[in-house]
Amino acid sequence: MTATATTRPTDTEPAGQAPGIRPRAPRETYLFTATALATILAFLLADPEPPLVVQTVAIAILAAVLGMPHGALDPLVARRLGLWRGALSFGAFNLVYSGLAVAVVALWLVAPAPSLVLFLVVSAVHFGGDWMRERSPAPRALAGAALLSLPALRDEDAVAGLYATLAGEGARSVAAAQSALGLPLLVLLLVLAVVAARRAPHEAVELGLVALLALTTPPLVFFIVYFCTLHSARHLREGFAEEREQPRRLTALVVVAYTVIPLIAAGVFLAATAGTASLDDQLLRVVFIGLAALTVPHMVLVGLGDRALRGDERASAHPPLRAARPAAPPRPRARR
C-alpha cells in the first residue's frame, strides 16, 4: 500500500510504526519525480512535440510492458481475498473477470460516448486512490478527476480529437466540459496537495508534479509518464510486497502469463480489424477501450479488498471480541 501515517502499515511504513510519524517516500516517488521533471524540462526547453502516431505507438508499448503487469496481479489479489481456492473456483474467477471485460467492450460498441464518460468517472476514482488512502473516497475521486481534466485545460482540441477517435464526434463535448472544470479542479488538487503535505510530504510532491506535468506536456505524454512510472509502479511494488511469502518466481510467472493473454487478444483484434481505420487510430482504440474493459473487473477487486480491509480495521478496534475468535486468515490488502 502507499505510505500512510495513520492506520495501514505499508511497505514504506512498516507495521508497528507509531501513527503520526511521517512515512518515507517510496521508490516510485523518485522514479516518477525524475521522469516527470525530465519530461517537463524537455517540453519547456525544446518542445519536441512528437507526432501523434509516435505518442500512440509509445503509449501502446509502455502500457503493455509497464502498465498491464499491475493488473496481472489480480488473480493473486483474488486468492488473498478468498475468491478462489481450487481449480474450479479459479476457473470461475477467470470466467467472471473476462466476462465483465467483454461486457464493457460490448457496451462501448453500443453506446461509445456514455461509455467514455463512465470510463473517465471510474478512472477518476481508480487513480485518485493513489493518494490519501486514509481519507474518504470523495477527496480522492476529486484528485483523480483533476488529474484527468488538466490535459483538457492545457489543450482542449487535442483531448477532443482523442475522445472523438475513441467514442465518436459527440465525445468532443466531454473535453469541453473537462476544460471548463479544469481551473477549479486544479485549485482543488493544489489544496489537497497542501493537506497531504502535513502527513505525507511525498504525496504532495507527486500531486504537484502531476499538475505541472499535465499542464506542460501533451495529453498522451502526460498520461504515459503518470500511468507507467507512478500508478503502475506503485501497485506492482505493493503487489510483490504483499506476495512476499510466495516464491518471487511464482508471482513473476503469474504476472507474465496474465500480461501476455490480453496482449494476444489485442493483437488478434488488431489483425482482425486491419484496414478499417488508420493503424494509429486502431491502436489508440485498442489501448484505451482495452484498458477500460480491464478497469472494471480490476476495480471490483480493489473495492472488495478495501471493504475487507475496513472490516479488518474495525475488528482490530475491538480487541476483546477479536481475541475471542480463532486466528484470522492473512489480512487481505487492496491494491489498485
Ligand SMILES: CC1=C(/C=C/C(C)=C/C=C/C(C)=C/C=C/C=C(C)/C=C/C=C(C)/C=C/C2=C(C)CCCC2(C)C)C(C)(C)CCC1
Ligand atoms: C486477471 C485476469 C486477466 C488479466 C487482467 C489484467 C492484465 C488486468 C489489467 C488491468 C489494467 C492494466 C488496468 C488499467 C487501467 C487503466 C486506466 C483506468 C486508464 C485510464 C485512462 C484514461 C481515463 C485516459 C484518459 C485520457 C485520454 C483517453 C486521452 C488523453 C487525455 C486523458 C489522459 C485524460 C485476464 C483478462 C487475462 C483473464 C481473467 C483474469
Ligand SMILES: [Fe+2]
Ligand atoms: Fe490500476
